[in-house]
Amino acid sequence: MAAVETLAARIERGDRTALARLISWAENGDARFAAELAALWTKVGRAWRIGVTGPPGAGKSTLVNELARIERSRERTVGICAVDPSSPFTGGALLGDRIRMDDRTMDPGVYIRSMASRGSHGGLARAAASACDVLDAFGFATILLETVGVGQAEYDVLDAADTVVVVLCPGAGDGIQAMKAGLLEVADVLVVNKSDLPGAERLMNDLTEAVHVRFTKRAWHVPVVGASAGTSKGIEDVLEAVAQHRAHVEASGLGAARTKKRVEQVRHSVSEQLAERLWGPEGLRGRVETELGRGVSPHAIAAALLEEITHGLTRPAEVRG
Ligand SMILES: Nc1nc2c(ncn2[C@@H]2O[C@H](COP(=O)(O)OP(=O)(O)O)[C@@H](O)[C@H]2O)c(=O)[nH]1
Ligand SMILES: [Mg+2]
Structure with a gap:
């Protein structure tokens, strides 16, 4: 049996139904969108x-x-x-x-x-x-x-x-x-x-x-x-x-003009999704409350969280350096 054709493949063939579907995925924040794009x-x-x-x-x-x-x-x-x-x-x-x-x-x-x-x-x-x-x-x-x-x-x-x-x-x-x-x-x-x-x-x-x-x-x-x-x-x-x-x-x-706008796009996207992940239902609110209950200051909690969140970011630079 042939594999189901992806929306991307159908779009390459000029299929407007696939075009409409993929835009809907973008609009609805469907997790399948990223791979197709x-x-x-x-x-x-x-x-x-x-x-x-x-x-x-x-x-x-x-x-x-x-x-x-x-x-x-x-x-x-x-x-x-x-x-x-x-x-x-x-x-x-x-x-x-x-x-x-x-x-x-x-x-x-x-x-x-x-x-x-x-x-x-x-x-x-x-x-x-x-x-x-x-x-x-x-x-x-x-x-x-x-x-x-x-x-x-x-x-x-x-x-x-x-x-x-x-x-x-x-x-x-x-x-x-x-x-x-x-x-x-x-x-x-x-x-x-x-x-x-x-x-x-x-x-x-x-x-x-x-x-x-x-x-x-x-x-x-x-x-x-x-x-x-x-x-x-x-x-x-x-x-x-x-x-x-x-x-x-x-x-x-x-190229430079578009890159500048793409950087903004990535920046907005990361900020937004990070905020959702950190403070959504599966997020850190409970942990912050617990630490506040232990008498830790908000500044100290924030500093510790930032350190933890950005930890992975610094590693590739260290490896390269
Ligand atoms: N007099 C005049 N009316 C126009 C012109 N262009 C658009 N309109 C009218 O202005 C109203 C708003 O137009 P629309 O294109 O829906 O505006 P939008 O809200 O900016 O998208 C409509 O009633 C149009 O017919 C124009 O060049 N001259
Ligand atoms: Mg309008």
Whole structure:
């Protein structure tokens, strides 16, 4: 009897059911995920990953749909991962997104996946990064990762992106709010969407000035691009700005840029899983309580625990040295 084909093998053959299943494993924190991704790892790294973030209602989903449409017209395949921090997978808010994205779903060159946030913050970033890795391994040329720019959990998601597009639109205090929320800091490209509405030009000027004042020392000059996703205007300009950012990143060392983000990914993943293991049901709480009961100080207990936990880490260095 032939062995059951692994999801990784099926994904290499272009099996979309396997693709969907493996992303679910990533989303659910299934222990089988790691081995499948490891088997696909040499195929990861060919896609360009565009993170699209911004306040709710700015037009991210509309823009993602438009970006996908243009990429398809250029015969580039597109994988879309939409992260929603609040709605369950089948919830109302996401359903709206899915309906609007529907004209893309009949095209085999496009794959759309919505993900709901589950569990801890780190879990969301890890699942999104994993989903991007799987879409990348599957062979999509462009990956669009939509996430609401509302807090640290969503910003961590952006570690999976090569280029971060921040979408803003005219409206009461939007530019200022974006600055407060730190959205400008995460942007590689700033898009003022809804340029068909009044106030767009003003917002573009404000942002251009803000970028000019804040980021004087940066090697990459963050462009401010006007667009109207709702009326399909300026989308090529957004893609052109992304292409320029890509050229800049590649010229200054793509490998190093991605490694830096991968280190962050490992760091978050280790911290999160370590905390779970140490302080979860099987963890050390009881032992700490016992030692406190014996009159040992918290500092001394912490020092002893750290010593024990990191003991294994120092050994390889000693061997090498
Ligand atoms: N006037 C105008 N409305 C737009 C434009 N782009 C999107 N919208 C509308 O803005 C609303 C929010 O869009 P959506 O893409 O769901 O925003 P998201 O929450 O950032 O994903 C929807 O009603 C869109 O139809 C645009 O360029 N101009
Ligand atoms: Mg959306």
